Amino acid sequence: MFELKRSEKIVEQIKLGDEIIEVNLDAGAIQTRFTKGYNELLRAQNALNGATSDTLDAVSDKLEQYGNAVVGVLQVIFGEENTQKILAFYENNYSEMFTQIYPFIAEIIIPKISEASKRKAEELKALYKGRKK
Numbered sequence: 001m002f003e004l005k006r007s008e009k010i011v012e013q014i015k016l017g018d019e020i021i022e023v024n025l026d027a028g029a030i031q032t033r034f035t036k037g038y039n040e041l042l043r044a045q046n047a048l049n050g051a052t053s054d055t056l057d058a059v060s061d062k063l064e065q066y067g068n069a070v071v072g073v074l075q076v077i078f079g080e081e082n083t084q085k086i087l088a089f090y091e092n093n094y095s096e097m098f099t100q101i102y103p104f105i106a107e108i109i110i111p112k113i114s115e116a117s118k119r120k121a122e123e124l125k126a127l128y129k130g131r132k133k
Contacts, residue, residue: 007026007027007028007029007116007120008027008112008116009024009025009026009027010023010024010025010026010027010108010109010112010113011023011024012104012108014101014104016085016086016089017089019085021078021082021085021086023077023078025077025109027112027113027115027116027117028116028117028120030076030077030113031113031116031117031120033076034073034076034077034109034113035113037069037072037073037075037076038073038110040069040072041066041069041070041072041073043069044062044065044066044068044069045066045069047062047065047066048062048063048065048066066094067092067094070094070097070098071083071087071094073105074086074101077105077109086101
């Protein structure tokens with residue numbers, strides 16, 4: 001019998017003040033969107049770090065890009081509604097918010113997405129080998 005399987009879900013909870021936010025993600029399904037958003041965040045962070053000699057307008061633009069990148073990553077992980085709750089909780093203080101949320105992303109989300117990516121690559125490799133016979 002041939003067995004069909006679903007990819008593993010990331011099921012976690014975070015506490016936001018008195019509220020519990022549920023995280024229920026298909027790691028394989030969000031991998032591309034997360035990677036794209038995370039790379040945008042890293043680029044925005046690097047641009048902001050190098051903004052010491054920029055004009056005030058240029059720094060303001062880079063801060064806006066950083067904020068948008070942070071929100072983009074959070075929306076992939078938490079969804080739009082929960083991202084809005086998080087933004088409201090931190091009163092749109094993106095630096096404080098990301099400093100608090102980053103350990104959750106780095107220690108839980110990224111490893112599980114990486115794990116799902118490796119599994120998917122192995123499955124595709126096995127599938128390809130099986131078809132070559």
